[in-house]
Amino acid sequence: MLQFELLATEGLARRGRLTLNHGVVQTPIFMPVGTYGTVKGVLPRSLHDMNAQIILGNTFHLWMRPGLDVMRHFGGLHGFENWHKPILTDSGGFQVWSLGEMRKISEEGVKFASPVNGDKLFLTPEISMQIQTVLNSDIVMQFDECTPYETKGHLTTEAEARHSMELSRRWMKRCMAEFERLQNPNALFGIVQGGMFEHLRQESLEALVELDLPGYAVGGVSVGEPKEDMLRIMAHTPHRLPAHKPRYLMGVGTPEDLVEGVSCGVDMFDCVMPTRNARNGHLFTRFGDLKIRNARHKSDERPIDETCRCYTCAGDGQGHGGFSRAYLHHLERCGEMLAPMLATIHNLHYYLQLMQEVRDALDVGQFAAFRARFAADRARGV
Incomplete structure (x- = not known):
């Protein structure tokens, strides 16, 4: 089940409400990344405290470990990690891309050696849908080929980007057929590809829109391209997707990227940056x-x-928490595990609070003013 309500607009920026099987998500939203069934360095209780509304899991890694038998035993990822708000799962396409020369892509799917134990594995659109059905994620992503910015030492050509985009388009239809066969009660999103070529992005977008999917994502950015190319695609593609469907920009980005993405019509973001940088x-x-x-x-x-x-900056109001830069500096220099934990709490809180302030500004028609103030504050320096 997926319902999306558009509550307010200002230019291309949108304020919405997304209803999924495991709860309601206010948009624009940032989604913390929980690759292996946990957001690294932070307790689930802390995610609730900072009002995380939806988190990610990863099809590829959870298929490797702990495997589908364990997931079936727990009734899916929600029961396994004891998180009862919405979950989105990546299809495995990005992880396959990151394997580089270790994988072989064909029309049927991708052959590769398991990075865990070396087993020979084969991931197809159908298998990705089967895994995500077992995971019971609220939002299921199509299995796609993540078009690289560079291919074997050279910039990806238009012909190579087209081949990749058209393969993903064919895989989308197979994902849909398998998703329907499995009678998955959740929502399947398509992914717009096309590399750094706007006309290919438009072709991909139009083909996906014809399928009338519950939601759409923009993939193939943050894959090594210069920032100006990422911003160019971000300015081109999201606002051309259907206005009455949620729009998800995958793997982006800095705080500035999020605010810029909202101004381009994006509703949903994810990125490892706040957790990875904290570590x-x-x-x-x-x-x-x-x-x-x-x-x-x-x-x-x-x-x-x-x-x-x-909690890291101000504590919990009951005399716990609230730490100095000096203390965090000391923990970092000593290699104490508390250092990345406290840093992760802060970074995720900052991202989620930023999105709350964006939503508040859109609610009262003040997003443009917020955007200017945000840029000025960030440029001021700590």
């Missing part, structure tokens, strides 16, 4: 980015961001 001491704040390992933080009594109300 490397890179923190996002309202006033720019902060690298906590730098020596200048050694004796700094301030929190990461004095305007932030997360």
Whole structure:
């Protein structure tokens, strides 16, 4: 089940409400990435505290471990990880792309060696749908080929991008047929491909729209291309998708990318950046980015961001939490596992709070003013 209601617009920016089998999601929304059935470095309780509405799981990795028998035993991913809000699962296409020379793509599917134990495996559109049905994710992504920015040392040509896009288009129809055969009660999204070529993006988009899917995603960005190319595709594609369907920009990005994406008509985002960067001491704040390992933080009594109300910055209101930059710097320098945990709480809270502020601005027709204020604050520096 999927229902999408458009509540407000300002230019191309949209405010919506997405109803799924496991709950309601207010959009625009950022979705924390939980590849192996957990968002790295953060307790599920913390995700609830920071009002995470929907998280991701990954078809490819969960198929590897713990496997479908375990997932069936628990009735799907929600029961296994004890998360009872919505979940979106990636189809495995991006992970297959990341295997590089270790995989062989054909019309039928992708052959590759398991990165876990070396077993010979074969992933097809049908198998991806079968795995995601077992996972019982609220949003199922089509199995696609993620068109690379570079192919064997050269920029992907238009012919190569077309071949990849058309393969994904054929795979989409197979995904639909298998999804219907399985009587999956959730929602299947198609993925617009076409590389860095706007006319190929348009062809892909039009073919998917003809299928009248519950929602649509823009894939094949954040795959190594220069930022200006990513922004060019982001400006071209999302707003051309149906206005009454949710639009998802896959794998993006920085706080600036999210706000720019909203201005281009995007409703849903995911990215590993807030969690991955946290594990490397890179923190996002309202006033720019902060690298906590730098020596200048050694004796700094301030929190990461004095305007932030997360547990790391402000505590829980009951005398727990609320830590100085000096303490976080010390934890990082000592290699304490608490350092990335506290950093992850802060970064995810910042991303989710940013999306809440975007929604609030759209609710009152003040997104343009918010966008200008956001840019000025981020440029100010910490």
